[in-house]
Amino acid sequence: MEPNTPIIRDPQDAGPGPGPEIMAAATLDGNDVYNLANQKLGSIDDIMLDVPRGRIAYAVLSRGGILGMGDKLFAIPWNALTLDTQRKCFVLDIDEQRMKDAEGFDKDNWPRMADVAWATRTHEYYNQAPYW
Structure with missing residues (x-):
């Protein structure tokens, strides 16, 4: 996909579940x-x-x-992601270096996601308005 190429969504290409508007969360894992x-x-x-x-x-x-060992995890605000149903992937508008510099965590030390200060910083980092 070329930079700034619009993401095309085909409502008929839903994959497992009732469609791209309502899907089982497990369908999106991986x-x-x-x-x-x-x-x-x-x-x-x-x-x-x-x-x-x-x-x-x-x-x-x-x-x-x-193989899941040594992964760094990142909380990405849901509204920062766009589902590309044709390619069966998500698109995030962020460059590689900014992603490398993002605040992450490991599987044994999750942030307190209910903390408003943390959540606000996270949404700001990904240029998203908080949803709450």
Whole structure:
């Protein structure tokens, strides 16, 4: 995909589940994430729900490591991701270096995602307005 190429969504190409508008969260686990320059940034490891608000808060992007060992994890605001149903991946508008510089965590030391200060910083880093 060339930089700034529009993402084409085909409503008929839904994959497993009832469609691209409503999907089982597990269907998205393992999906690759690319930037606009078509550089692979990682893959979706988990999807975090904001239970009180009934919304998806973050996708957890896994990056680096080998076979799940040594991966660095990143909380990506859900609204920063665009689903490309044709390629069955997500697109995140961020360059490679900015992703490398992002605040991450490891599987044994998750941030307190309910902390408003942390959440605000995270949304600002990815140029997203907080959803709450």
